[in-house]
Amino acid sequence: MIMKHNEEQLSADWREDEAAAMKWMEFPREILIGKNVLNNVPDVLNKLKISEKVLLVTGKNTLDVAGKQILEMIENNGGVCEICVSEKASPEEVKKITEAGAALGADCFLGVGSGRSIDLAKLSSKNCDVPFISIPTAASHDGIVSARASIHSDGKSESVEAQAPIAVIADTEIISRAPFRLLAAGCGDVISNYTSVLDWELASRHQNEPFSKSASMMAYMSADMISNSATLIRPGLESSARIAVKALVLSGAAMSVAGSSRPASGSEHMFSHALDRIAKKPALHGEQCAVGSIMMMYLHGGDWEKIRNSLQQIGAPTSAREMGIEDEEIIEALLRAHTIRPERYTILGGGLTLSAAEKMASVTKVISD
Ligand SMILES: NC(=O)C1=CN([C@@H]2O[C@H](COP(=O)(O)OP(=O)(O)OC[C@H]3O[C@@H](n4cnc5c(N)ncnc54)[C@H](OP(=O)(O)O)[C@@H]3O)[C@@H](O)[C@H]2O)C=CC1
Ligand SMILES: O=C(CO)COP(=O)(O)O
Ligand SMILES: [Zn+2]
Numbered sequence: 384m385i386m387k388h389n390e391e392q393l394s395a396d397w398r399e400d401e402a403a404a405m406k407w408m409e410f411p412r413e414i415l416i417g418k419n420v421l422n423n424v425p426d427v428l429n430k431l432k433i434s435e436k437v438l439l440v441t442g443k444n445t446l447d448v449a450g451k452q453i454l455e456m457i458e459n460n461g462g463v464c465e466i467c468v469s470e471k472a473s474p475e476e477v478k479k480i481t482e483a484g485a486a487l488g489a490d491c492f493l494g495v496g497s498g499r500s501i502d503l504a505k506l507s508s509k510n511c512d513v514p515f516i517s518i519p520t521a522a523s524h525d526g527i528v529s530a531r532a533s534i535h536s537d538g539k540s541e542s543v544e545a546q547a548p549i550a551v552i553a554d555t556e557i558i559s560r561a562p563f564r565l566l567a568a569g570c571g572d573v574i575s576n577y578t579s580v581l582d583w584e585l586a587s588r589h590q591n592e593p594f595s596k597s598a599s600m601m602a603y604m605s606a607d608m609i610s611n612s613a614t615l616i617r618p619g620l621e622s623s624a625r626i627a628v629k630a631l632v633l634s635g636a637a638m639s640v641a642g643s644s645r646p647a648s649g650s651e652h653m654f655s656h657a658l659d660r661i662a663k664k665p666a667l668h669g670e671q672c673a674v675g676s677i678m679m680m681y682l683h684g685g686d687w688e689k690i691r692n693s694l695q696q697i698g699a700p701t702s703a704r705e706m707g708i709e710d711e712e713i714i715e716a717l718l719r720a721h722t723i724r725p726e727r728y729t730i731l732g733g734g735l736t737l738s739a740a741e742k743m744a745s746v747t748k749v750i751s752d
Contacts, residue, residue, distance in 0.1 A: 408639050409530055409547035411517075416628050418621055421554040424453050425460040427516065428491070431549060435462025438489040440480055440504040443468060445496035445520045449557055453495060453518070463487070472499045472535050480507035489513060494548075497521035497565060498668070502532040505545040514549035521561035522569040522627045524669045527551070528635030531644050540659050547639060551632065555624040563618035564667065566627055567699040570616055571673030573630045574693055575651045576606040576637075578679040578730075582649030585683075586728035595646075601637035602646035605630040610689070613696035650682070650720065650729035651675030657716040657723050658708065666706035673699055674706060677747050678717070682730045687747055703750050710750035714740050 413427055428435050435457055441450040446468055457464040465487050467480050480503055484492060492515040494504030501517050508515035519527040526532065530547040533540050558566065580599045587594035608630040609616070616623045637646040644652075654675035659665045673694050680687035691701050700706045703713045717740040721731040735743075744750040 408642065410636065410639050411528065411548050411551050413550040414553075414632060415551070416553045416555060416625060416632070418556045419554060420552055421449060421452065421518070421557065422456070424493075424516075424518070424552060425456050425462070427550050427552060428457070428460075428462070431491075431514070433491045433514075435460065435464070436487060436489055437462065437464050437491045437493055438480070438484045438487055438504075438507075439464055439466045439493045439495055440507070441466060441468055441495040441500050442470065442497075445500060448496075448520045448561075449518060449554070450495050453493065465489075467503075469500065469503050472502050472533060474534060474536055476503060477506045477510070477534065480504075481510040484508065484511045484513070491516060491549075493518055495520065497523050497561070498526050498533070501527055501548075502534070502545075505530075505532045505548070506534065506543075509546045515546070516550045516552060517548035518552045518554075519628075520554075520557050521565040522553070522558050522624060522631055523565040523667060524569055524572040525631045525634040525638070525647060527553070528632050529638050529644070529647075531638070538660075540656070542644070542656070544643075547635075553628045553632075555621050555628060558624040558628065559619055559621045563698070566616070566618075566624060567697050568667035568669030568673075569627050569631055570609045570613075570669070570697050571676075571694060571699045572647075572669030573605050573609045573627075573634050574690060575669075575672040575676035576602040576634060576647050577610075577685075577690060578651045578676045578683065579645070579647050579649030580606075581683050581685065582679070582727075582729040583645050585730060590728050592728060595641050598637045598641035598646045601633055601640060605633040605637065608633065609697075610693040613693040616697045618698075645727070649727070650679040650731045653720040653723040653727070653729065653731065654679070654716055657719040658712065661715050661719065662708050662712045664707055666700065666708060670700050670706055674701060674703075674749055675720075677701060678743050678749055679730055681743050681747050691747070702748060703744075710744070713744055713750055717744065
Protein backbone atom coordinates (compact mmCIF):
# COMPACT_ATOMS: atom_id res chain seq x y z
CA MET A 384 0.00 0.00 0.00
CA ILE A 385 1.17 3.55 -0.76
CA MET A 386 1.87 5.54 2.41
CA LYS A 387 -1.40 6.97 3.70
CA HIS A 388 -2.27 9.00 6.77
CA ASN A 389 -4.06 7.46 9.67
CA GLU A 390 -7.36 9.10 10.65
CA GLU A 391 -5.80 11.23 13.40
CA GLN A 392 -3.16 12.56 11.04
CA LEU A 393 -5.79 13.22 8.39
CA SER A 394 -7.93 15.41 10.62
CA ALA A 395 -4.87 17.29 11.88
CA ASP A 396 -3.86 18.00 8.31
CA TRP A 397 -7.34 18.74 7.02
CA ARG A 398 -6.90 22.45 6.77
CA GLU A 399 -7.23 24.51 3.70
CA ASP A 400 -4.66 27.21 3.29
CA GLU A 401 -6.44 30.43 4.26
CA ALA A 402 -4.96 32.22 1.29
CA ALA A 403 -6.08 29.44 -1.05
CA ALA A 404 -9.70 30.34 -0.36
CA MET A 405 -8.99 33.79 -1.78
CA LYS A 406 -6.90 32.58 -4.70
CA TRP A 407 -7.77 33.18 -8.30
CA MET A 408 -8.28 29.65 -9.59
CA GLU A 409 -8.01 29.36 -13.34
CA PHE A 410 -9.93 26.45 -14.85
CA PRO A 411 -10.84 25.59 -18.44
CA ARG A 412 -14.48 26.46 -19.19
CA GLU A 413 -15.08 23.61 -21.62
CA ILE A 414 -13.48 20.18 -21.43
CA LEU A 415 -14.28 17.69 -24.18
CA ILE A 416 -12.81 14.22 -23.87
CA GLY A 417 -13.78 11.41 -26.22
CA LYS A 418 -13.80 9.85 -29.65
CA ASN A 419 -13.93 12.34 -32.54
CA VAL A 420 -14.44 15.39 -30.31
CA LEU A 421 -12.04 17.19 -32.67
CA ASN A 422 -15.10 17.80 -34.87
CA ASN A 423 -16.44 20.07 -32.13
CA VAL A 424 -13.74 22.75 -32.50
CA PRO A 425 -16.07 25.19 -34.38
CA ASP A 426 -18.85 24.62 -31.82
CA VAL A 427 -16.50 25.35 -28.95
CA LEU A 428 -15.28 28.54 -30.64
CA ASN A 429 -18.90 29.62 -31.17
CA LYS A 430 -19.84 28.82 -27.60
CA LEU A 431 -16.90 30.81 -26.29
CA LYS A 432 -17.89 33.70 -28.58
CA ILE A 433 -14.57 33.68 -30.33
CA SER A 434 -14.94 35.40 -33.68
CA GLU A 435 -12.82 32.66 -35.30
CA LYS A 436 -9.73 34.63 -36.10
CA VAL A 437 -7.39 32.11 -34.63
CA LEU A 438 -3.71 31.27 -34.71
CA LEU A 439 -3.07 27.53 -34.72
CA VAL A 440 0.28 26.46 -33.26
CA THR A 441 1.37 22.96 -34.16
CA GLY A 442 4.33 20.73 -35.09
CA LYS A 443 5.43 19.01 -38.28
CA ASN A 444 3.74 15.70 -37.46
CA THR A 445 0.73 17.04 -35.64
CA LEU A 446 -0.08 19.34 -38.54
CA ASP A 447 -1.12 16.21 -40.43
CA VAL A 448 -2.55 14.42 -37.39
CA ALA A 449 -5.03 17.20 -36.53
CA GLY A 450 -3.87 20.69 -37.62
CA LYS A 451 -5.04 20.59 -41.25
CA GLN A 452 -8.40 19.10 -40.29
CA ILE A 453 -9.00 21.91 -37.79
CA LEU A 454 -7.98 24.57 -40.34
CA GLU A 455 -10.47 23.15 -42.81
CA MET A 456 -13.28 23.06 -40.27
CA ILE A 457 -12.70 26.66 -39.21
CA GLU A 458 -12.48 27.90 -42.79
CA ASN A 459 -15.63 25.98 -43.76
CA ASN A 460 -17.31 27.76 -40.89
CA GLY A 461 -16.32 31.15 -42.28
CA GLY A 462 -13.48 31.74 -39.82
CA VAL A 463 -9.89 32.84 -40.41
CA CYS A 464 -7.13 30.51 -39.29
CA GLU A 465 -3.38 30.86 -39.71
CA ILE A 466 -0.91 28.13 -38.91
CA CYS A 467 2.51 28.37 -37.21
CA VAL A 468 4.59 25.20 -37.34
CA SER A 469 7.28 25.09 -34.64
CA GLU A 470 10.02 22.69 -33.71
CA LYS A 471 11.37 24.25 -30.53
CA ALA A 472 9.85 25.84 -27.43
CA SER A 473 12.43 28.64 -27.38
CA PRO A 474 12.01 32.33 -26.40
CA GLU A 475 12.67 33.24 -30.07
CA GLU A 476 9.87 30.98 -31.21
CA VAL A 477 7.48 32.42 -28.60
CA LYS A 478 8.33 35.93 -29.88
CA LYS A 479 7.74 34.88 -33.47
CA ILE A 480 4.36 33.30 -32.68
CA THR A 481 3.33 36.26 -30.50
CA GLU A 482 4.07 38.61 -33.39
CA ALA A 483 2.17 36.40 -35.83
CA GLY A 484 -0.84 36.40 -33.49
CA ALA A 485 -0.72 40.17 -33.06
CA ALA A 486 -0.39 40.75 -36.83
CA LEU A 487 -3.41 38.53 -37.45
CA GLY A 488 -5.39 40.19 -34.67
CA ALA A 489 -6.08 36.70 -33.33
CA ASP A 490 -8.65 36.52 -30.57
CA CYS A 491 -7.66 32.98 -29.68
CA PHE A 492 -4.68 30.63 -30.07
CA LEU A 493 -5.01 26.89 -30.56
CA GLY A 494 -2.21 24.65 -29.28
CA VAL A 495 -2.48 21.51 -31.41
CA GLY A 496 -0.03 18.72 -30.62
CA SER A 497 1.66 17.58 -27.49
CA GLY A 498 3.72 19.42 -24.87
CA ARG A 499 5.79 21.72 -27.05
CA SER A 500 3.01 23.08 -29.27
CA ILE A 501 0.66 23.55 -26.33
CA ASP A 502 3.32 25.38 -24.30
CA LEU A 503 4.07 27.68 -27.25
CA ALA A 504 0.38 28.53 -27.67
CA LYS A 505 0.06 29.01 -23.90
CA LEU A 506 2.92 31.50 -23.71
CA SER A 507 2.28 33.46 -26.90
CA SER A 508 -1.48 33.79 -26.27
CA LYS A 509 -0.68 35.16 -22.82
CA ASN A 510 1.64 37.73 -24.42
CA CYS A 511 -1.23 38.77 -26.71
CA ASP A 512 -3.65 38.82 -23.76
CA VAL A 513 -6.09 36.44 -25.46
CA PRO A 514 -7.22 32.92 -24.47
CA PHE A 515 -5.93 29.65 -25.85
CA ILE A 516 -7.46 26.24 -26.41
CA SER A 517 -5.47 23.09 -25.71
CA ILE A 518 -5.98 20.38 -28.33
CA PRO A 519 -3.62 17.55 -27.36
CA THR A 520 -2.77 14.88 -29.93
CA ALA A 521 -0.85 12.95 -27.27
CA ALA A 522 -1.15 12.76 -23.50
CA SER A 523 2.47 12.87 -22.40
CA HIS A 524 2.18 15.12 -19.29
CA ASP A 525 -0.25 17.29 -17.36
CA GLY A 526 0.98 20.48 -19.05
CA ILE A 527 -1.78 19.82 -21.61
CA VAL A 528 -4.29 21.15 -19.06
CA SER A 529 -2.24 23.30 -16.67
CA ALA A 530 -1.20 26.95 -16.56
CA ARG A 531 2.50 26.07 -16.57
CA ALA A 532 4.80 26.09 -19.57
CA SER A 533 8.40 25.05 -20.21
CA ILE A 534 10.75 27.18 -22.21
CA HIS A 535 14.10 26.01 -23.59
CA SER A 536 17.16 28.15 -24.10
CA ASP A 537 20.92 27.36 -24.23
CA GLY A 538 20.32 23.70 -23.46
CA LYS A 539 18.40 24.60 -20.29
CA SER A 540 14.69 24.42 -19.66
CA GLU A 541 12.72 26.66 -17.35
CA SER A 542 9.21 26.08 -16.06
CA VAL A 543 7.12 29.26 -15.85
CA GLU A 544 3.56 30.23 -14.96
CA ALA A 545 1.60 31.14 -18.12
CA GLN A 546 -2.17 30.73 -18.35
CA ALA A 547 -4.62 27.84 -18.17
CA PRO A 548 -6.46 26.87 -21.36
CA ILE A 549 -9.97 28.30 -21.75
CA ALA A 550 -10.95 24.92 -23.23
CA VAL A 551 -9.45 21.47 -23.65
CA ILE A 552 -10.47 19.32 -26.61
CA ALA A 553 -8.91 15.89 -26.20
CA ASP A 554 -9.80 13.50 -29.00
CA THR A 555 -9.04 10.13 -27.46
CA GLU A 556 -9.13 8.37 -30.83
CA ILE A 557 -6.25 10.56 -32.05
CA ILE A 558 -4.41 10.28 -28.73
CA SER A 559 -4.66 6.48 -28.78
CA ARG A 560 -2.93 6.43 -32.19
CA ALA A 561 0.04 8.55 -30.99
CA PRO A 562 3.24 6.66 -30.10
CA PHE A 563 2.41 4.64 -26.96
CA ARG A 564 5.57 5.86 -25.24
CA LEU A 565 3.96 9.32 -24.95
CA LEU A 566 0.83 7.97 -23.23
CA ALA A 567 2.87 5.81 -20.85
CA ALA A 568 4.94 8.91 -19.98
CA GLY A 569 1.75 10.86 -19.25
CA CYS A 570 0.68 8.09 -16.87
CA GLY A 571 4.11 8.31 -15.23
CA ASP A 572 3.76 12.07 -14.73
CA VAL A 573 0.46 11.50 -12.91
CA ILE A 574 1.73 8.55 -10.83
CA SER A 575 4.58 10.76 -9.65
CA ASN A 576 1.96 12.83 -7.78
CA TYR A 577 2.20 10.22 -5.02
CA THR A 578 5.51 11.71 -3.93
CA SER A 579 4.79 15.36 -4.75
CA VAL A 580 1.83 15.21 -2.39
CA LEU A 581 3.98 13.67 0.36
CA ASP A 582 6.60 16.39 -0.17
CA TRP A 583 3.94 19.08 0.14
CA GLU A 584 2.61 17.55 3.36
CA LEU A 585 6.15 17.43 4.71
CA ALA A 586 6.70 21.09 3.84
CA SER A 587 3.45 21.94 5.55
CA ARG A 588 4.57 20.19 8.75
CA HIS A 589 8.24 21.21 8.74
CA GLN A 590 7.93 24.72 7.34
CA ASN A 591 4.29 25.62 7.93
CA GLU A 592 3.99 26.05 4.18
CA PRO A 593 0.45 26.92 3.00
CA PHE A 594 -1.29 23.68 2.14
CA SER A 595 -4.55 22.78 0.49
CA LYS A 596 -5.97 19.40 1.41
CA SER A 597 -8.42 19.49 -1.49
CA ALA A 598 -5.65 20.17 -4.04
CA SER A 599 -3.46 17.45 -2.56
CA MET A 600 -6.33 14.94 -2.56
CA MET A 601 -7.10 15.71 -6.20
CA ALA A 602 -3.46 15.11 -7.11
CA TYR A 603 -3.39 11.92 -5.04
CA MET A 604 -6.64 10.69 -6.60
CA SER A 605 -5.34 11.22 -10.12
CA ALA A 606 -2.31 9.07 -9.27
CA ASP A 607 -4.64 6.41 -7.86
CA MET A 608 -6.77 6.53 -11.03
CA ILE A 609 -3.75 5.50 -13.08
CA SER A 610 -2.20 3.11 -10.60
CA ASN A 611 -5.50 1.25 -10.09
CA SER A 612 -6.07 0.98 -13.85
CA ALA A 613 -2.48 0.16 -14.79
CA THR A 614 -3.42 -3.14 -16.42
CA LEU A 615 -5.99 -1.35 -18.59
CA ILE A 616 -3.45 1.02 -20.14
CA ARG A 617 -2.59 -0.62 -23.45
CA PRO A 618 -1.28 0.60 -26.81
CA GLY A 619 -3.88 1.58 -29.38
CA LEU A 620 -6.87 1.46 -27.03
CA GLU A 621 -9.16 4.47 -27.03
CA SER A 622 -10.34 3.54 -23.51
CA SER A 623 -6.74 3.74 -22.24
CA ALA A 624 -6.34 7.22 -23.67
CA ARG A 625 -9.59 8.23 -21.94
CA ILE A 626 -8.35 7.00 -18.54
CA ALA A 627 -5.04 8.83 -18.96
CA VAL A 628 -6.57 12.10 -20.15
CA LYS A 629 -9.10 12.18 -17.30
CA ALA A 630 -6.31 11.66 -14.77
CA LEU A 631 -4.22 14.40 -16.41
CA VAL A 632 -7.19 16.78 -16.27
CA LEU A 633 -7.64 16.04 -12.56
CA SER A 634 -3.95 16.59 -11.93
CA GLY A 635 -4.12 19.91 -13.82
CA ALA A 636 -7.16 20.91 -11.76
CA ALA A 637 -5.21 20.15 -8.57
CA MET A 638 -2.58 22.69 -9.69
CA SER A 639 -5.33 25.22 -10.45
CA VAL A 640 -6.76 24.82 -6.95
CA ALA A 641 -3.31 25.17 -5.40
CA GLY A 642 -2.42 28.11 -7.64
CA SER A 643 0.96 26.48 -8.30
CA SER A 644 2.39 23.17 -9.46
CA ARG A 645 3.04 22.15 -5.80
CA PRO A 646 0.55 19.21 -5.71
CA ALA A 647 2.02 17.67 -8.87
CA SER A 648 5.68 18.62 -8.67
CA GLY A 649 7.95 17.73 -5.78
CA SER A 650 11.33 16.07 -5.32
CA GLU A 651 10.74 13.67 -8.24
CA HIS A 652 10.20 16.65 -10.59
CA MET A 653 13.33 18.35 -9.22
CA PHE A 654 15.21 15.14 -10.07
CA SER A 655 13.74 15.21 -13.58
CA HIS A 656 14.57 18.89 -14.07
CA ALA A 657 18.15 18.15 -12.93
CA LEU A 658 18.35 15.22 -15.35
CA ASP A 659 17.19 17.50 -18.20
CA ARG A 660 20.28 19.60 -17.54
CA ILE A 661 22.71 16.74 -17.00
CA ALA A 662 21.78 13.87 -19.31
CA LYS A 663 23.28 13.72 -22.79
CA LYS A 664 19.95 12.41 -24.01
CA PRO A 665 17.15 13.09 -21.51
CA ALA A 666 14.12 10.79 -21.57
CA LEU A 667 10.51 12.06 -21.62
CA HIS A 668 9.43 14.30 -18.73
CA GLY A 669 6.84 11.83 -17.40
CA GLU A 670 9.28 8.90 -17.63
CA GLN A 671 11.91 10.74 -15.60
CA CYS A 672 9.42 11.99 -13.00
CA ALA A 673 8.03 8.48 -12.55
CA VAL A 674 11.47 6.92 -12.06
CA GLY A 675 12.27 9.80 -9.69
CA SER A 676 9.08 9.02 -7.81
CA ILE A 677 10.14 5.40 -7.21
CA MET A 678 13.33 6.68 -5.55
CA MET A 679 11.68 9.54 -3.64
CA MET A 680 9.03 7.16 -2.28
CA TYR A 681 11.90 5.02 -0.96
CA LEU A 682 13.23 8.15 0.81
CA HIS A 683 9.78 8.84 2.26
CA GLY A 684 9.75 5.28 3.62
CA GLY A 685 6.66 4.48 1.53
CA ASP A 686 5.74 1.69 -0.88
CA TRP A 687 8.08 2.40 -3.80
CA GLU A 688 7.52 -1.09 -5.16
CA LYS A 689 3.86 -0.33 -5.82
CA ILE A 690 4.85 2.63 -8.00
CA ARG A 691 7.41 0.46 -9.79
CA ASN A 692 4.88 -2.35 -10.36
CA SER A 693 2.28 0.05 -11.77
CA LEU A 694 4.81 1.52 -14.19
CA GLN A 695 5.91 -1.94 -15.28
CA GLN A 696 2.28 -2.97 -15.87
CA ILE A 697 1.79 0.10 -18.04
CA GLY A 698 5.05 -0.51 -19.92
CA ALA A 699 6.78 2.68 -18.75
CA PRO A 700 10.50 2.58 -17.90
CA THR A 701 11.57 1.97 -14.30
CA SER A 702 15.35 2.05 -14.68
CA ALA A 703 18.14 4.21 -16.07
CA ARG A 704 18.86 1.63 -18.75
CA GLU A 705 15.24 1.56 -19.93
CA MET A 706 15.25 5.36 -20.14
CA GLY A 707 18.53 5.34 -22.12
CA ILE A 708 20.30 7.27 -19.36
CA GLU A 709 23.69 6.50 -17.79
CA ASP A 710 23.76 5.36 -14.15
CA GLU A 711 26.27 8.15 -13.41
CA GLU A 712 23.82 10.74 -14.77
CA ILE A 713 21.13 9.45 -12.38
CA ILE A 714 23.47 9.85 -9.40
CA GLU A 715 24.56 13.31 -10.53
CA ALA A 716 20.90 14.36 -10.91
CA LEU A 717 20.06 13.01 -7.44
CA LEU A 718 22.92 15.01 -5.94
CA ARG A 719 21.86 18.18 -7.76
CA ALA A 720 18.07 17.88 -7.48
CA HIS A 721 17.71 19.87 -4.22
CA THR A 722 19.39 22.91 -5.84
CA ILE A 723 16.88 23.13 -8.70
CA ARG A 724 14.12 24.88 -6.80
CA PRO A 725 15.53 25.54 -3.35
CA GLU A 726 12.43 27.42 -2.21
CA ARG A 727 10.33 24.26 -2.61
CA TYR A 728 10.95 22.14 0.50
CA THR A 729 10.94 18.38 -0.12
CA ILE A 730 12.24 15.12 1.29
CA LEU A 731 15.59 15.98 -0.34
CA GLY A 732 16.10 18.68 2.30
CA GLY A 733 19.59 20.15 2.01
CA GLY A 734 20.72 17.38 -0.32
CA LEU A 735 21.87 13.78 -0.37
CA THR A 736 25.31 12.34 0.23
CA LEU A 737 26.89 10.35 -2.58
CA SER A 738 26.50 7.07 -0.69
CA ALA A 739 22.83 7.80 0.09
CA ALA A 740 22.15 8.60 -3.58
CA GLU A 741 23.89 5.42 -4.73
CA LYS A 742 22.04 3.32 -2.19
CA MET A 743 18.56 4.63 -3.03
CA ALA A 744 19.15 4.25 -6.76
CA SER A 745 20.46 0.71 -6.45
CA VAL A 746 17.97 -0.57 -3.81
CA THR A 747 15.11 0.65 -6.00
CA LYS A 748 16.77 -1.03 -9.03
CA VAL A 749 16.98 2.26 -10.96
CA ILE A 750 20.71 1.68 -11.47
CA SER A 751 22.47 -1.66 -11.65
CA ASP A 752 24.35 -2.92 -8.56
N1 LIG B 1 3.79 22.65 -19.43
C1 LIG B 1 4.26 21.75 -18.61
O1 LIG B 1 3.86 21.64 -17.46
C2 LIG B 1 5.30 20.81 -19.10
C3 LIG B 1 5.91 21.03 -20.31
N2 LIG B 1 6.87 20.17 -20.77
C4 LIG B 1 7.46 20.47 -22.08
O2 LIG B 1 6.74 19.78 -23.08
C5 LIG B 1 7.62 19.40 -24.13
C6 LIG B 1 7.67 17.92 -24.26
O3 LIG B 1 6.40 17.49 -24.52
P1 LIG B 1 6.14 16.07 -25.15
O4 LIG B 1 4.66 15.97 -25.28
O5 LIG B 1 6.82 15.04 -24.37
O6 LIG B 1 6.90 16.12 -26.51
P2 LIG B 1 6.66 16.90 -27.86
O7 LIG B 1 5.63 17.94 -27.76
O8 LIG B 1 8.00 17.30 -28.31
O9 LIG B 1 6.10 15.73 -28.78
C7 LIG B 1 6.86 14.57 -28.98
C8 LIG B 1 6.73 14.13 -30.41
O10 LIG B 1 5.50 13.43 -30.58
C9 LIG B 1 4.90 13.90 -31.79
N3 LIG B 1 3.46 13.67 -31.69
C10 LIG B 1 2.57 14.24 -30.86
N4 LIG B 1 1.34 13.73 -31.06
C11 LIG B 1 1.46 12.81 -32.05
C12 LIG B 1 0.53 11.96 -32.70
N5 LIG B 1 -0.76 11.92 -32.36
N6 LIG B 1 1.02 11.15 -33.66
C13 LIG B 1 2.33 11.17 -34.01
N7 LIG B 1 3.25 11.95 -33.43
C14 LIG B 1 2.81 12.77 -32.45
C15 LIG B 1 5.30 15.34 -31.86
O11 LIG B 1 5.18 15.81 -33.19
P3 LIG B 1 5.40 17.35 -33.59
O12 LIG B 1 6.86 17.47 -33.91
O13 LIG B 1 4.55 17.53 -34.78
O14 LIG B 1 5.02 18.19 -32.44
C16 LIG B 1 6.74 15.28 -31.41
O15 LIG B 1 7.61 14.95 -32.45
C17 LIG B 1 8.98 19.94 -23.76
O16 LIG B 1 9.12 21.20 -24.37
C18 LIG B 1 8.89 20.03 -22.25
O17 LIG B 1 9.79 20.94 -21.71
C19 LIG B 1 7.21 19.06 -20.07
C20 LIG B 1 6.60 18.81 -18.87
C21 LIG B 1 5.63 19.66 -18.27
O1 LIG C 1 5.32 19.02 -14.66
C1 LIG C 1 4.61 19.60 -13.88
C2 LIG C 1 3.54 18.90 -13.13
O2 LIG C 1 3.41 17.58 -13.56
C3 LIG C 1 4.81 21.04 -13.64
O3 LIG C 1 5.78 21.11 -12.69
P1 LIG C 1 6.97 22.16 -12.72
O4 LIG C 1 6.43 23.35 -12.02
O5 LIG C 1 8.04 21.45 -11.95
O6 LIG C 1 7.35 22.39 -14.13
ZN1 LIG D 1 5.18 16.84 -14.61
